Amino acid sequence: MATIYDVAELAGVSPATVSRVFNGTNVSEEKVAAVRNAAEKLKFTPNRTARTLRRQSSEVIALVIPDIENPYFTEMARGVEDVASEAGYSVVLCNSDAQVEKEATYLRIAIAENMSGVIIATADERSDLDGVLATGRPVVAVDRSTSYDIDSVTMANRSAGTSATRSLIDAGHRRIAYIGGPAHIDTAAERAAGWRSVLASAHPGHALDELERFTTFRVDGGRSAMEELLALREPPDAVVAGNNLIGVGAIQVLTEHGLTPPEVGVAVIGSLPFTTLSPTAVTVVRLPARHMGVTAARMLLDRIDGDTQPARTVVLRNEVQPASATRR
Amino acid sequence: MATIYDVAELAGVSPATVSRVFNGTNVSEEKVAAVRNAAEKLKFTPNRTARTLRRQSSEVIALVIPDIENPYFTEMARGVEDVASEAGYSVVLCNSDAQVEKEATYLRIAIAENMSGVIIATADERSDLDGVLATGRPVVAVDRSTSYDIDSVTMANRSAGTSATRSLIDAGHRRIAYIGGPAHIDTAAERAAGWRSVLASAHPGHALDELERFTTFRVDGGRSAMEELLALREPPDAVVAGNNLIGVGAIQVLTEHGLTPPEVGVAVIGSLPFTTLSPTAVTVVRLPARHMGVTAARMLLDRIDGDTQPARTVVLRNEVQPASATRR
DNA sequence: ATGAAAGCGCTAACAC
DNA sequence: GTGTTAGCGCTTTCAT
Numbered sequence: 001m002a003t004i005y006d007v008a009e010l011a012g013v014s015p016a017t018v019s020r021v022f023n024g025t026n027v028s029e030e031k032v033a034a035v036r037n038a039a040e041k042l043k044f045t046p047n048r049t050a051r052t053l054r055r056q057s058s059e060v061i062a063l064v065i066p067d068i069e070n071p072y073f074t075e076m077a078r079g080v081e082d083v084a085s086e087a088g089y090s091v092v093l094c095n096s097d098a099q100v101e102k103e104a105t106y107l108r109i110a111i112a113e114n115m116s117g118v119i120i121a122t123a124d125e126r127s128d129l130d131g132v133l134a135t136g137r138p139v140v141a142v143d144r145s146t147s148y149d150i151d152s153v154t155m156a157n158r159s160a161g162t163s164a165t166r167s168l169i170d171a172g173h174r175r176i177a178y179i180g181g182p183a184h185i186d187t188a189a190e191r192a193a194g195w196r197s198v199l200a201s202a203h204p205g206h207a208l209d210e211l212e213r214f215t216t217f218r219v220d221g222g223r224s225a226m227e228e229l230l231a232l233r234e235p236p237d238a239v240v241a242g243n244n245l246i247g248v249g250a251i252q253v254l255t256e257h258g259l260t261p262p263e264v265g266v267a268v269i270g271s272l273p274f275t276t277l278s279p280t281a282v283t284v285v286r287l288p289a290r291h292m293g294v295t296a297a298r299m300l301l302d303r304i305d306g307d308t309q310p311a312r313t314v315v316l317r318n319e320v321q322p323a324s325a326t327r328r
Numbered sequence: 329m330a331t332i333y334d335v336a337e338l339a340g341v342s343p344a345t346v347s348r349v350f351n352g353t354n355v356s357e358e359k360v361a362a363v364r365n366a367a368e369k370l371k372f373t374p375n376r377t378a379r380t381l382r383r384q385s386s387e388v389i390a391l392v393i394p395d396i397e398n399p400y401f402t403e404m405a406r407g408v409e410d411v412a413s414e415a416g417y418s419v420v421l422c423n424s425d426a427q428v429e430k431e432a433t434y435l436r437i438a439i440a441e442n443m444s445g446v447i448i449a450t451a452d453e454r455s456d457l458d459g460v461l462a463t464g465r466p467v468v469a470v471d472r473s474t475s476y477d478i479d480s481v482t483m484a485n486r487s488a489g490t491s492a493t494r495s496l497i498d499a500g501h502r503r504i505a506y507i508g509g510p511a512h513i514d515t516a517a518e519r520a521a522g523w524r525s526v527l528a529s530a531h532p533g534h535a536l537d538e539l540e541r542f543t544t545f546r547v548d549g550g551r552s553a554m555e556e557l558l559a560l561r562e563p564p565d566a567v568v569a570g571n572n573l574i575g576v577g578a579i580q581v582l583t584e585h586g587l588t589p590p591e592v593g594v595a596v597i598g599s600l601p602f603t604t605l606s607p608t609a610v611t612v613v614r615l616p617a618r619h620m621g622v623t624a625a626r627m628l629l630d631r632i633d634g635d636t637q638p639a640r641t642v643v644l645r646n647e648v649q650p651a652s653a654t655r656r
Numbered sequence: 657a658t659g660a661a662a663g664c665g666c667t668a669a670c671a672c
Numbered sequence: 673g674t675g676t677t678a679g680c681g682c683t684t685t686c687a688t
Binding site: 001043045046047048049052053058068069071074077080081090092093094095106108109111112113114131132134135219244245248251252255272273274275276277292 | 329371373374375376377378380381386396397399402403405406409420421422423434436437439440441442459462468547572573576579580583588600601602603604605
């Protein structure tokens with residue numbers, strides 16, 4: 001690989017001049033031309049590692065998410081990527097697999113590679129951001145909030161829970177269960193709280209506990225919880241799914257039991273990825289995944305550019321698409 | 329951030345010794361202890377950028393895929409990631425969006441960042457690997473083959489096409505259409521060829537052209553092609569979908585027209601991601617996405633370790649799951 | 657506007 | 673086994 005020294009020699013200038021040409025500072029027209037020419041001839045690509053070492057920062061941001069196979073997060077990733085690459089940054093996708101240890105490893109890498117910032121959907125409430133923050137790098141939390149005083153982009157989780165539940169009530173359902181992600185993740189807890197509050201006021205005095213299930217944010221979680229609910233002496237006549245994958249699992253189980261929605265009512269918090277269901281059968285509370293990614297990326301870039309205002313918290317709205325609505 | 333010099337000073341040794349401790353070469357027990365101690369105290373993390381610059385290679389591999397939102401590719405990514413991280417490598421996921429230009433940008437970054445290798449599902453037959461290959465970095469092609477003489481992992485695409493089509497014939501369908509990805513992508517062409525050959529021998533003399541559709545490997549591609557097919561004066565009674573997303577799109581349209589499978593027969597090449605359909609309604613030819621990623625990663629690591637044998641071509645088998653089979 | 661030179665943090669000869 | 677030292681390729685003062 002050619003270096004700036006090779007280019008400098010061929011162009012008859014100093015390495016510093018070559019560097020300047022590639023960084024857009026004051027160089028005379030002729031020299032610029034000479035350098036570009038030489039660079040072309042040698043197929044020169046500036047070595048980013050060297051630049052990063054020298055500059056102590058690289059145009060790379062880390063996006064740490066708990067499940068790369070969940071379309072919700074890949075959609076978010078697209079949002080991040082679009083904004084970032086527009087600004088000349090690359091995005092490194094890191095899959096923490098919802099494990100704090102893996103997450104920690106990736107954060108360490110982000111530091112060690114001099115990345116300029118991190119956008120993270122934390123694995124857990126035990127996620128440790130001390131290390132990154134100590135280096136002064138900006139960190140933006142997405143999807144889930146943290147106990148740190150940092151920028152965060154979340155959405156109206158509680159209201160997502162209430163909207164989903166209400167649409168089921170409006171459709172005439174009475175015994176409405178909730179299946180959500182791990183109770184210790186704030187999004188899951190908030191959505192459950194929304195469900196609970198609606199039911200509490202609709203049917204005061206009814207016991208809700210046996211209708212509430214906390215599981216993983218994955219298809220198998222939705223499946224097993226739905227099986228449990230169906231095995232109840234008095235099964236629910238509707239269910240709120242706490243995220244897209246839980247929704248898929250729940251619907252799978254219902255279908256297998258011959259209870260295809262809307263026979264049993266289903267409201268999903270999150271878009272049904274690649275659904276093949278009739279769009280009228282299920283209520284969907286669409287989450288602003290992409291928008292979230294876009295917003296987080298913008299905030300992070302601001303910080304990278306030196307913005308020092310107090311930590312901002314952005315809460316995005318959701319969009320309910322009741323079971324009766326027409327497609328798109 | 330602390331450097332090896334800081335650690336060296338605190339531990340009372342030379343920087344070289346610190347480096348040795350972190351790279352597992354011969355150092356006396358006491359010094360190892362002293363260094364680890366000092367490192368701990370200073371919260372020292374080796375700076376990878378510097379190491380990379382010095383070593384001229386980094387423990388990062390690039391995985392370039394055309395659609396990060398397609399579960400097929402994320403599943404593959406998981407396979408790559410698992411093998412890579414086991415071996416101490418990180419994986420950078422790059423989304424080419426099926427555009428040769430974006431792909432080229434990422435390949436340039438891979439070079440400029442001294443990454444040690446690339447696994448790529450090319451965007452196109454015009455994909456240009458000259459640059460990376462010229463640097464001597466190993467490149468492994470996955471999913472799609474290339475015109476370069478490099479390791480590649482693909483699967484039995486033609487036979488996937490024939491299996492899918494046969495299962496439809498076995499189920500009693502006669503007028504079987506095919507919707508596939510862009511004709512210039514080899515996987516799409518091969519799968520179509522499989523379909524064509526089965527029909528040609530089953531119904532010799534029948535015209536196939538009007539039943540064959542090439543579109544994008546995305547949901548909207550499947551949707552529009554299915555709409556076209558249904559608009560035919562003599563619509564098909566079954567369809568082979570060339571990939572998972574096309575399958576989703578086709579099934580969506582069929583459902584919207586009240587033709588829920590198996591009313592119209594559907595065979596999908598690729599797993600239906602997060603399907604909520606009854607598993608008995610649709611034939612699925614499962615593709616070894618994860619296995620493909622695993623294999624490619626192993627091959628790449630071999631090459632990184634200096635393996636110089638001639639380029640290998642691995643073709644993986646698929647697994648047919650006919651419409652009547654039970655789940656999982 | 658341009659060049660000389662120092663140095664980012666690490667590793668790998670090379671000496672001892 | 674351990675220290676000394678010379679770079680890896682780039683950017684950035686500081687002179688000129």
